Amino acid sequence: MIHASLILDPAYRVGPVRRRTFGSFVEHLGRCVYSGIHDPASSTADADGFREDVIALTRELGVSTVRYPGGNFVSGYRWEDGIGPVESRPRRLDLAWHSTEPNLVGVDEFMRWSAKAGTEPMMAVNxxxxxxxxxxxxxxxxxxxxxxxxxxxxxxxxAELPHNIRMWCLGNEMDGPWQLGHKTADEYGRLAEETARAMRMIDPDLELVACGSSASSMPTFGEWERTVLGHTYEQVDYVSAHAYYFEEDGDLGSFLASAVDMDHFVEAVVAAADLVRAQKKATKRIHLSFDEWNVWYQHRAESRPPSGTDWPVAPVLLEDRYNVADAVVVGGLLISLLRHTDRVHSASLAQLVNVIAPIMTEPGGRSWRQTTFHPFAQAAALARGEVLRVEVQAPLYETARYGEVPLLDAVATRDPETGETVIFAINRSLTEPLALDVDLRALPGLRVLGATSLSNPDHTWSATADDDSSVAPVANATAAVTDGRLGASLPPVSWNVIRLGK
Incomplete structure (x- = not known):
C-alpha cells in the first residue's frame, strides 16, 4: 500500500466556498433542451412541457447557476425568435451544430424552468x-x-416582473475560428467593451464576463487575455476559461492527472489578468468564470454533427457515456476549482442533460444519473464555509502529458459556524490503495461523521437507464480518527469524501 499525508489547519484559508462554483450549462445543442429539460411527451412533463424528473435531478445535483443558451449556438442566435406565441415562432438553421432550431424554448421558457429548478440564470449574448x-x-x-x-x-x-438576470456573458469563444463571427483579440475586445459600457447604462450593477481563451492550447492563449482585458478591464468583472479532458491512447495515468492542466490554466489566466491590472494601475481584480469544463471525448462518432442536407431537430450529439475513471477526473477538476476559489468565482459544468452531461434521458422515457453525477453532487452538497489549503505529501508517478504528478490530490472545506470539515480526495494510482494520514492537531476533537468512496475494480463501468446505482459512492469504513490523526484507505482510481465534525 502506498502512503500519503495531509495537514489541515483553519489558518490555511484560500477563500470562501462559492456557490457559483457548482454551476452548469444548457445549450441548444443535441438533446440538451429538446427531450432533455423540455419534453412534453414525457410522463413527468409539467404544464410547460418541462420534465419534472430532470428538475428533481438538477436539484439533487446541487446546481447553482445555469449558463444559457450557448455555447457555439449563441453566436448565430436571434433571441427574438424564441419569444411570443410558440406557434408563430420561426424555425432556423443552427450553423454551429448543423441542426434545425424550432424555437419552442426561448428566454421566457428558460426563466420559468430556472425558477422551477432553483438555479440562477447566466445569460449569454450573441x-x-x-x-x-x-x-x-x-x-x-x-x-x-x-x-x-x-x-x-x-x-x-x-412575464409581468422583470427576469432581473445579473450575470451576462459577452459572447462565446470568440478566439475560435470555428465560431460564427470569429474575431481577433482587438476586434473582440473593442466590441465587448462597447457592449459592456452600453449595457451598464441600463443596469450598472450587472456582472459581465469577457471571453477568454477557449482552450489553453490555442496559439493566442495568454496574449488573447492580455489584449481583450486591455480593452475591457474597467467594464467587466470576469474573464472566461474553457477546458475539456479525455483519456487518449489508453493513457489513463495522464487522464487522471487532468487537474494539473486546469491548475496551470487558472494560474496562467490569473497572471495575464494581473499583468493588465498592474499596467492600468487598477485597484479591482478580474476573476475567472470557468464556464465550460468537463470530460469530453471530442473525437468519438457521437461528437460529429450532421452534414449535407440533413438538418435535424435535436439530433443525438455529444452523448458521451461516462465511466468510473471519468467520474474520478471530474472529482479532480472540482478539487482544482475549489483550490482556486480565491480567483475562480464561477464555474459551469458543460453540460447539464444528455450532452456530455451528468443527467441522461430517454425521449419520453426514463432518466438516470451518470457516474460523473456523484462527485459533483457530493461537492455541491458538502462544501461549505471556507476552502482550506492542504499540504499534500504523496509519492509521485510519471505521466506522458504532465511529467511527475502526486498520486493523491485533495482539498478541504470547513464551515466555521459548525466546525464541520470535509476532505475531498482522489487516488490516481491504477492498482494500489492509498493509506491516507491527516494531521488534525489544529482542529482538535474532530471525529468521522461519514466517509464514502466511488471506485470499481473495472474503471470502465458505465451507468445505464437500467442500472445507475451499481457504482455510486459507498461507505468507507476504514476512515477513523485516533489521537488527533485521521487514517483512511482510498481505493485505486477513486473519488473520496470524508466528513469530520464534533
Missing part, C-alpha cells in the same frame, strides 16, 4: 453575428420593469 444593439434589446426585455417597447413586450408575453 457577439458573433450580432452586436451592441441586440444585446441592449435583450437586456431591456429581461431586466427593465416596464414602460418601454421590449419590457412591455415581455409583459404581454406573461
Amino acid at each position: 457577439l458573433g453575428t450580432r452586436g451592441v444593439q441586440e444585446a441592449l434589446d435583450l437586456l431591456e426585455y429581461c431586466n427593465v420593469e416596464g414602460g418601454t417597447y421590449w419590457s412591455d413586450l415581455r409583459r404581454s408575453h406573461g
